[in-house]
Amino acid sequence: MKRKLHILFLCSWYPSEVSPTNGDFIQRHAEAVNIEHKVSVLHIISNANVTKTEIKVTEKTNFITYIAYVKPSAFFFIKWVRFWFAYQKIIKELEKVDVVHVNRLFPLGVFALHLKLYKKISYIISEHWTGYHLTHKKPLSWFEKTATKVIVKNANFTCPVSNDLKSSMIKSGLHGNYIRVPNVVNTTLFTPRAKTTEKFTITHISSLLDEHKNISGMLRVASRLSQIRDDFTWNFIGGEQDQFKQLISTLDFHNAQINFVNHVNHQEIVDYLNESSVFILFSNYENLPCVILEAFSCGIPVISTDVGGIKEYFPKEFGYLLKKGDETRLLNLLQTIRQNPINQSEKMHNYAVENFSQEKICAYFTKLYLDALNK
Numbered sequence: 001m002k003r004k005l006h007i008l009f010l011c012s013w014y015p016s017e018v019s020p021t022n023g024d025f026i027q028r029h030a031e032a033v034n035i036e037h038k039v040s041v042l043h044i045i046s047n048a049n050v051t052k053t054e055i056k057v058t059e060k061t062n063f064i065t066y067i068a069y070v071k072p073s074a075f076f077f078i079k080w081v082r083f084w085f086a087y088q089k090i091i092k093e094l095e096k097v098d099v100v101h102v103n104r105l106f107p108l109g110v111f112a113l114h115l116k117l118y119k120k121i122s123y124i125i126s127e128h129w130t131g132y133h134l135t136h137k138k139p140l141s142w143f144e145k146t147a148t149k150v151i152v153k154n155a156n157f158t159c160p161v162s163n164d165l166k167s168s169m170i171k172s173g174l175h176g177n178y179i180r181v182p183n184v185v186n187t188t189l190f191t192p193r194a195k196t197t198e199k200f201t202i203t204h205i206s207s208l209l210d211e212h213k214n215i216s217g218m219l220r221v222a223s224r225l226s227q228i229r230d231d232f233t234w235n236f237i238g239g240e241q242d243q244f245k246q247l248i249s250t251l252d253f254h255n256a257q258i259n260f261v262n263h264v265n266h267q268e269i270v271d272y273l274n275e276s277s278v279f280i281l282f283s284n285y286e287n288l289p290c291v292i293l294e295a296f297s298c299g300i301p302v303i304s305t306d307v308g309g310i311k312e313y314f315p316k317e318f319g320y321l322l323k324k325g326d327e328t329r330l331l332n333l334l335q336t337i338r339q340n341p342i343n344q345s346e347k348m349h350n351y352a353v354e355n356f357s358q359e360k361i362c363a364y365f366t367k368l369y370l371d372a373l374n375k
């Protein structure tokens with residue numbers, strides 16, 4: 001019988017009242033680990049609506065979430081003092097922890113280093129930050145640069161979601177023991193279903209941040225496609241169209257239906273994907289987006305830019321990869337997939353189960369936890 005461990009997830013990002021969707025992929029990793037182990041989640045975030053630190057606790061079977069909301073401060077030292085006391089208060093409430101699992105190196109990775117140095121608790125890291133890829137990324141403070149290097153060096157394992165992210169982290173001076181572990185998909189929820197419409201439906205799901213996801217590029221392609229055919233729907237899911245109103249007013253979509261849908265829950269994402277003919281990601285940079293893996297799990301073909309670690313988990317028969325910003329190629333591929341649909345739903349779902357299911361990811365991390373304990 002496998003030993004049930006107590007894993008502390010120290011999360012610099014995590015869904016909260018302040019940011020309900022931030023780090024939802026981290027939450028999915030924690031839920032996957034919870035299949036075999038007890039999980040405690042610790043997240044600290046500034047909240048302008050509180051006057052003193054408030055800690056909210058949510059309990060499920062073998063899964064406890066502690067979210068501390070601290071009063072904001074523009075002063076670095078004051079902010080860190082508030083984070084430190086919130087962390088100390090929560091740590092005192094925890095049962096004995098076997099292994100710490102850091103998600104997003106900074107800032108809460110500092111506390112993992114503290115637990116290793118003073119309580120001899122090993123830790124591993126999962127990293128997801130796309131900022132390591134940016135040529136003109138925001139300069140990091142001396143403290144963050146120094147701290148992250150020490151945190152990675154002292155981790156038993158650092159687990160980027162792709163080898164591409166690993167390379168970017170090493171180029172940033174973060175040298176450690178790297179093991180790639182991909183994002184997780186609830187393959188029981190994300191399953192193929194028969195479509196209820198024959199209309200050609202294109203779907204994009206993201207934060208709709210234009211600099212990152214290139215929504216304006218897709219809108220221009222939608223306009224060009226509508227001049228060729230108008231029998232399609234293009235769904236942009238994850239936010240409102242207000243930021244694109246000026247661009248939309250200059251484009252002509254003929255009779256094509258362009259829909260902007262605000263944030264939706266996972267079940268609704270499944271519904272949208274299963275009604276789609278193709279999923280599009282036209283990003284300027286990425287790591288390994290969960291939504292591509294979720295599309296695969298639903299048996300939906302994908303057209304994506306070849307950025308980040310996407311190609312590492314993208315079988316060529318499941319769709320197409322194209323160069324960043326190539327709007328003409330995207331237009332042509334949409335017509336190709338309209339005329340020659342990809343029907344690989346069973347194979348795509350099985351691929352997701354074998355590589356990204358909760359059981360598979362839990363097994364990956366369990367091995368690393370046990371190795372960390374043995375060392």
